[in-house]
Amino acid sequence: MKAEVDQDLCISCGACIDVCPEVYDWNDDDKASAIVDEVPEEVEEQAQEAAESCPTDAISIS
Numbered sequence: 001m002k003a004e005v006d007q008d009l010c011i012s013c014g015a016c017i018d019v020c021p022e023v024y025d026w027n028d029d030d031k032a033s034a035i036v037d038e039v040p041e042e043v044e045e046q047a048q049e050a051a052e053s054c055p056t057d058a059i060s061i062s
Contacts, residue, residue: 001039002062003047005032009058016050016059023047024059032058 003023005016010031016024017032022043027033039047039061051059 001044001047002037003034003039003051004060004062005034006058006060007031007033009056011056011058013055015053015055019050019053020046024050 005024007029012026012031014026014032017026020043023034023036023039023046024032025035048061051061
């Protein structure tokens with residue numbers, strides 16, 4: 001499973017980071033980004049929940 005954050009859609013609300021800090025963190029532009037290439041199995045549910053909590057649908061999970 002992979003997670004990606006569309007930097008054009010991210011509004012830096014931080015919801016994804018609050019829900020799943022193992023996968024999402026702030027980048028140098030103060031926007032959220034995925035910090036892992038592959039989402040660890042043990043946090044897949046949280047990564048998906050974080051994507052669903054994004055107010056701008058900036059996160060895609062594949």
